[in-house]
Amino acid sequence: MEQNEVVLRAIGILTQSAEWIRTAERHPAAAESTDSTGTTAARGSGEGQIGSLLAEVFPSFAVPSEAxxxxxxxxxxxxxxxxxMQLIGAFTYVYSELAEVHDSGRTDISSEDLLRDLALRMSRPPQGD
Known part of the structure; x- marks a missing residue:
């Protein structure tokens, strides 16, 4: 998976996480579910998206049985x-972009708008000479 694709997926997870948090704050009881083991977890908290990203990024490999x-x-x-390293790089890049805007004191753009702008920039093909 190319790095810009990993960054786009990280942006998607971070963008969606804002909605998960808002939903949990509005409906605390509805935002939790209990699985078959009795473990309580946040419903819709991204396990599917995160698991999918991990499955796409991490390679398959075999360890010899005699190892x-x-x-x-x-x-x-x-x-x-x-x-x-690819995942850390993607999330670090997105965090640094968010932090830069926050630290500059800008109030004309929300985090979600910045994430959307980053996604658009990452989706564009690189401009060559």
Whole structure:
């Protein structure tokens, strides 16, 4: 998955999270659900979107059955590290953009408007010479 696609997905999750929070604040009891194990969780809190993003970003890999625990750990780390860095980079970029606007004291743009603008910028094809 290309980095701009990961950033777009991160923006989507962050944009949707504002709605999840507003819904939970308006209807606290309706915003929770209990699963078959009795665990209470926020309903609609993005597990599906986040899980989908993780499934797309993280590669499939196999650990040889004869691998020692240390070798297995190294294999997992080696396979997962690029995806982890990609996700951290995407969320860090979006956070820094939000923080820059906030810290500058701008009041003419909301967080959601800024996220929408970032998504539009990330969706445009790169301009070449």
């Amino acid at each position: 020692t625990p240390l070798e297995a750990a190294h294999a997992v780390t080696e396979a997962a590290l690029p995806a982890i």
